[in-house]
Amino acid sequence: MKNLGLKVVSLLLACVVWFIVSAPRREPVRERIVTAPLSLVGMPSTLVITTDLPSAVAVRVRGRANDLRTLAAASLEVPVDLSWAQQSGDIEITLRPQLINVPPEIEVVSIVPNKIHFRIEQLRQRALPIRPFLVGDPPAGYQIGEATTDPPLALVSGPASQILKLSEVATERIIMTGRTGAFVQNVAVVSDSPLVRVISPLTTQVTVPVLAEVGPNPPGTAPDTAGSSDTAGPSNTGDTAGTAGPAAAAEKTGTQ
Numbered sequence: 001m002k003n004l005g006l007k008v009v010s011l012l013l014a015c016v017v018w019f020i021v022s023a024p025r026r027e028p029v030r031e032r033i034v035t036a037p038l039s040l041v042g043m044p045s046t047l048v049i050t051t052d053l054p055s056a057v058a059v060r061v062r063g064r065a066n067d068l069r070t071l072a073a074a075s076l077e078v079p080v081d082l083s084w085a086q087q088s089g090d091i092e093i094t095l096r097p098q099l100i101n102v103p104p105e106i107e108v109v110s111i112v113p114n115k116i117h118f119r120i121e122q123l124r125q126r127a128l129p130i131r132p133f134l135v136g137d138p139p140a141g142y143q144i145g146e147a148t149t150d151p152p153l154a155l156v157s158g159p160a161s162q163i164l165k166l167s168e169v170a171t172e173r174i175i176m177t178g179r180t181g182a183f184v185q186n187v188a189v190v191s192d193s194p195l196v197r198v199i200s201p202l203t204t205q206v207t208v209p210v211l212a213e214v215g216p217n218p219p220g221t222a223p224d225t226a227g228s229s230d231t232a233g234p235s236n237t238g239d240t241a242g243t244a245g246p247a248a249a250a251e252k253t254g255t256q
Helices: 004-021 065-070 226-255
Strands: 029-041 047-049 056-064 078-081 089-094 107-112 115-135 142-144 148-150 153-159 169-175 183-190 197-200 203-208 210-212
Touching: 029 065, 056 065, 115 148, 115 203, 169 203
Parallel strands: 029 078, 115 169
Antiparallel strands: 029 056, 047 115, 056 107, 089 115, 115 153, 142 210, 148 203, 153 197, 169 183, 183 203
C-alpha cells in the first residue's frame, strides 16, 4: 500500500489525458455538402470548349464535426484532366470522389453532377475585313460617303466552326448624328462572339467622308429666285414695245 495516493493521482491524470485526447474521436459523424469549383488541367492550347460547362459541383463529404468545421470550401476543387484530348468532338467525363484532395479524416461520399458533357473544337485563325459600325444619320442635306479603315484587315482566332462562318468583324460604334464634314477616328476592333478573339490590330483608323447632297439648293443656302425676275423682264419690255410700235407708226404716216 506504499505510495497508494500517488498511484491514484497518476491514474486520475491518465484518465483525464485520455478523455481530452479521445474527445474528437467520440464526436458524432456527420455529412455536409460543399461547393467545389471545376479545375480543367492539361487543356491543349490548340483546343477550345464551345459549349456550356458548370463552373462548380456539389460535393457531399462525411466526417466528424470538428473536422468538417475546418474544411473550407475554397480549398476543395475537382480536377478534370484534358491532356488526352487531341481533336474536336463531344466529351463525357465521370467525376470520381478519389480525384478530390481531402484530409484523411474526411470521406467524399458523392459528387453532383457526377458526369459532365461538353464539346471541344480546334482553334483556327483567319484574316477578315473590318467594317466601320456607323450609327445615326447626318443632318438633312448631307450624306455619308464610303468609310474606309486603316488597316483594312484584322486577324482573329476562334473555334473552326465559327471562324469559317465569319465574313467580317466590326468596329465599335461611330456616332454620325450631327456630322457635316469628313472626319477620322481611332476605334477598337471587336467581335460579336465571346469565343472569337481579335488578335491584331486591336484598333483601326476609320475615315468617314460626309458630303453635301448635290441639288439646286445646297445645305445652308436660300432658294434661287433670280431666274423668275430675269424671265419677267424681257417679257414686259417686249409687250411695251409691241403696244407702242403700231401707234407710233400710224402717227408717222398721218404726218406724212
